[in-house]
Amino acid sequence: MKKNLKLGLFGFGCVGQGLYHVLHETKGLKAEIKKICVKTKNKERPLDQSIFTFDKNEVLLDPEIDVVVELIDDPAAAFEIVKTSLQNGKAVVTANKRMLAENLEEIYQLQQKYGKPVLYEGSVCGSIPIIRNLEEYYDNDLIKSVEGIFNGSTNYILTKVIEERKSYVDALKQAQDLGFAESDPSLDVKAFDPKFKLTILIAHTFGVFVKPENIINFGIDRISSVDLKYAKDHGLGIKLVARAFKSGEKIYGLVAPQFIESTHPLASVRNEFNAVTVEGAFAEKQLFVGKGAGSYPTGSAVLSDISALTYDYRYEYKKLHQDNHLTFSNDATAEVVVSFSGPVKISIADFEKFKGGFQGNGQQNMQGIVELEKIREWSQQDGINVILAPGASIEPRTPVEKQALAFA
Amino acid sequence: MKKNLKLGLFGFGCVGQGLYHVLHETKGLKAEIKKICVKTKNKERPLDQSIFTFDKNEVLLDPEIDVVVELIDDPAAAFEIVKTSLQNGKAVVTANKRMLAENLEEIYQLQQKYGKPVLYEGSVCGSIPIIRNLEEYYDNDLIKSVEGIFNGSTNYILTKVIEERKSYVDALKQAQDLGFAESDPSLDVKAFDPKFKLTILIAHTFGVFVKPENIINFGIDRISSVDLKYAKDHGLGIKLVARAFKSGEKIYGLVAPQFIESTHPLASVRNEFNAVTVEGAFAEKQLFVGKGAGSYPTGSAVLSDISALTYDYRYEYKKLHQDNHLTFSNDATAEVVVSFSGPVKISIADFEKFKGGFQGNGQQNMQGIVELEKIREWSQQDGINVILAPGASIEPRTPVEKQALAFA
Numbered sequence: 001m002k003k004n005l006k007l008g009l010f011g012f013g014c015v016g017q018g019l020y021h022v023l024h025e026t027k028g029l030k031a032e033i034k035k036i037c038v039k040t041k042n043k044e045r046p047l048d049q050s051i052f053t054f055d056k057n058e059v060l061l062d063p064e065i066d067v068v069v070e071l072i073d074d075p076a077a078a079f080e081i082v083k084t085s086l087q088n089g090k091a092v093v094t095a096n097k098r099m100l101a102e103n104l105e106e107i108y109q110l111q112q113k114y115g116k117p118v119l120y121e122g123s124v125c126g127s128i129p130i131i132r133n134l135e136e137y138y139d140n141d142l143i144k145s146v147e148g149i150f151n152g153s154t155n156y157i158l159t160k161v162i163e164e165r166k167s168y169v170d171a172l173k174q175a176q177d178l179g180f181a182e183s184d185p186s187l188d189v190k191a192f193d194p195k196f197k198l199t200i201l202i203a204h205t206f207g208v209f210v211k212p213e214n215i216i217n218f219g220i221d222r223i224s225s226v227d228l229k230y231a232k233d234h235g236l237g238i239k240l241v242a243r244a245f246k247s248g249e250k251i252y253g254l255v256a257p258q259f260i261e262s263t264h265p266l267a268s269v270r271n272e273f274n275a276v277t278v279e280g281a282f283a284e285k286q287l288f289v290g291k292g293a294g295s296y297p298t299g300s301a302v303l304s305d306i307s308a309l310t311y312d313y314r315y316e317y318k319k320l321h322q323d324n325h326l327t328f329s330n331d332a333t334a335e336v337v338v339s340f341s342g343p344v345k346i347s348i349a350d351f352e353k354f355k356g357g358f359q360g361n362g363q364q365n366m367q368g369i370v371e372l373e374k375i376r377e378w379s380q381q382d383g384i385n386v387i388l389a390p391g392a393s394i395e396p397r398t399p400v401e402k403q404a405l406a407f408a
Numbered sequence: 409m410k411k412n413l414k415l416g417l418f419g420f421g422c423v424g425q426g427l428y429h430v431l432h433e434t435k436g437l438k439a440e441i442k443k444i445c446v447k448t449k450n451k452e453r454p455l456d457q458s459i460f461t462f463d464k465n466e467v468l469l470d471p472e473i474d475v476v477v478e479l480i481d482d483p484a485a486a487f488e489i490v491k492t493s494l495q496n497g498k499a500v501v502t503a504n505k506r507m508l509a510e511n512l513e514e515i516y517q518l519q520q521k522y523g524k525p526v527l528y529e530g531s532v533c534g535s536i537p538i539i540r541n542l543e544e545y546y547d548n549d550l551i552k553s554v555e556g557i558f559n560g561s562t563n564y565i566l567t568k569v570i571e572e573r574k575s576y577v578d579a580l581k582q583a584q585d586l587g588f589a590e591s592d593p594s595l596d597v598k599a600f601d602p603k604f605k606l607t608i609l610i611a612h613t614f615g616v617f618v619k620p621e622n623i624i625n626f627g628i629d630r631i632s633s634v635d636l637k638y639a640k641d642h643g644l645g646i647k648l649v650a651r652a653f654k655s656g657e658k659i660y661g662l663v664a665p666q667f668i669e670s671t672h673p674l675a676s677v678r679n680e681f682n683a684v685t686v687e688g689a690f691a692e693k694q695l696f697v698g699k700g701a702g703s704y705p706t707g708s709a710v711l712s713d714i715s716a717l718t719y720d721y722r723y724e725y726k727k728l729h730q731d732n733h734l735t736f737s738n739d740a741t742a743e744v745v746v747s748f749s750g751p752v753k754i755s756i757a758d759f760e761k762f763k764g765g766f767q768g769n770g771q772q773n774m775q776g777i778v779e780l781e782k783i784r785e786w787s788q789q790d791g792i793n794v795i796l797a798p799g800a801s802i803e804p805r806t807p808v809e810k811q812a813l814a815f816a
Contacts, residue, residue: 300691
């Protein structure tokens with residue numbers, strides 16, 4: 001039996017406004033917005049003032065409100081809203097990926113403690129229903145990997161830079177003008193945003209909570225002319241790929257740009273679109289493609305979560321309860337193309353296996369196999385860009401191989 | 409709380425065997441096969457004989473069996489199994505799309521009457537979780553359309569014929585050798601199989617039960633050299649596209665081959681892969697891609713249904729309960745390329761609007777806009793092939809336009 005839900009909103013930006021609009025267009029959904037808590041006073045708003053409040057307690061302490069929909073930017077304030085809502089017996093819908101990624105284990109425990117659900121489909125890949133599918137549909141499948149393009153803003157930029165030969169600066173500005181970029185573009189272009197999403201998916205795919213800082217991320221903001229030349233010479237594209245997979249009892253993960261051949265399934269995912277590939281033992285590869293940036297795709301996911309609450313849906317975090325001993329590891333290697341210029345010192349000794357290089361116009365690149373930790377090291381030094389080689393995958397180093405290396 | 413399920417199987421072909429195998433590999437799933445009812449005696453089988461029976465009542469009347477998994481070919485016998493199982497208080501999992509499409513309204517009513525669910529994710533697009541997503545995730549979204557490639561066998565054949573220049577006969581044989589074709593290939597190549605799937609999706613997308621015979625289907629078995637030349641000359645592919653959409657209070661649907669430009673989202677869906685695009689008012693277009701033929705993708709979907717039954721999942725057919733007055737209609741037009749040879753008489757008068765034609769080597773084609781009923785008429789005459797023109801869509805004819813035509 002469906003419930004009639006009363007909602008309290010925090011934030012009334014694009015997503016909130018779209019949500020308000022669609023709630024009135026949707027016949028099947030029994031939910032109404034009772035109160036909207038906003039920060040800025042004296043701002044023109046398209047609704048009657050009586051629905052707005054500037055006091056969070058008018059939402060959090062209202063016993064009539066069943067569901068708090070949190071749509072603000074600030075992760076710390078958002079986490080407080082989530083905690084207080086659960087303590088006060090309210091369900092929560094949020095799309096705040098950073099807040100979720102940084103606090104996911106605690107949010108899981110708070111849900112157990114207070115018996116109220118937190119749903120967050122809108123936090124990962126916009127309108128693609130990936131969390132729900134991982135929770136519900138793939139819970140019996142032995143999933144090997146999830147990977148894809150998790151950030152619409154950078155995919156838009158890369159499409160313009162690679163396919164339309166725009167400059168990075170112009171492409172970024174265009175993405176911002178279209179409302180695809182987050183309030184702080186560095187979270188996108190330095191690949192923190194897709195890393196937060198990967199963190200969330202790792203919990204729902206493998207039942208492992210990993211802190212975002214443990215996952216290595218490399219952005220797209222250092223792609224140089226020598227990289228673009230490499231792409232052009234080899235007929236390749238560049239995509240910012242987030243991936244995680246299971247090998248033995250370890251989970252490996254990385255977010256980094258990669259040179260992609262035109263036949264790769266992700267090559268045709270352009271502009272603000274996102275894509276997720278789920279590889280199962282039995283279902284094989286499944287690809288989901290949908291818009292990943294903009295207020296409507298996120299609003300659609302938020303709306304689906306609200307709808308799910310009308311029939312008491314909650315994430316069961318089923319893989320957490322399966323008797324596994326999985327842990328996250330960075331003890332692996334990958335083949336990369338490193339480009340740099342000026343006084344940066346990178347030598348063949350940095351590589352596990354060096355494959356070749358190129359030098360010209362004051363810029364260099366070197367290609368070979370490196371440890372993942374080397375990619376992290378380079379991400380913290382200016383002037384170095386890293387792109388995974390075409391076809392490269394993360395290769396776990398087993399203890400046996402390490403032994404062999406120690407005596408080599 | 410998860411239940412321990414006891415299963416009774418009907419049929420033990422590839423899907424059943426794969427299912428048996430994976431049930432033993434999956435930690436999280438609490439389900440065991442108690443009995444398997446098979447038809448052929450004296451056949452070598454990979455399990456101990458004690459699990460098999462030739463008497464359907466040993467499954468249907470066993471009070472310990474909670475779930476009947478129906479995996480046989482014969483639609484009439486399958487429907488009897490479904491009915492008797494529900495009457496005896498058992499849930500049912502089936503992948504028999506023909507049986508479902510032909511009896512869906514009655515199966516819906518039987519579920520209401522006996523209070524037990526029938527799940528059938530495996531019946532549509534193999535491993536793609538499309539029914540579950542339409543039921544759960546898109547229930548609040550105003551869906552405009554579903555379309556895609558719903559048949560892996562014909563997509564495999566078309567890929568070989570168009571991209572690898574194989575003959576139709578060779579490509580069909582190859583598909584059969586790989587186990588992609590159904591026991592009766594005419595259901596695939598004449599586009600009945602994707603029509604059954606479209607029938608099922610129309611119920612879950614729009615809440616409308618339509619009889620499969622009301623939907624017009626045109627197959628790929630009459631594609632001629634003049635069609636292949638047309639494709640080559642224009643740089644086009646051919647895909648067998650199933651589609652349904654809402655316009656006003658009407659639902660329109662059609663399954664027919666279409667010339668597809670290389671930039672079309674379905675162009676990159678090759679071989680035995682299936683794809684479904686769902687267009688919502690709010691989520692915009694979502695694309696799902698996965699393997700659509702072979703025992704493993706179907707087995708994966710069957711397994712997910714069994715898993716869902718451990719937590720009492722059932723389809724709610726939510727759109728049926730929304731207050732809509734939608735009905736199915738074929739009163740629409742589409743632009744087609746018709747090819748034919750010999751004594752077949754097609755004239756410009758058959759078209760609502762004639763656009764042009766080509767003649768050579770005893771074969772002809774004509775291009776223009778026709779009524780959907782004309783496509784049905786041609787499907788019943790030998791020697792005529794119909795392919796939707798590139799970019800063509802189904803255009804509903806409003807009563808107003810009809811009025812105008814009557815006086816034209």
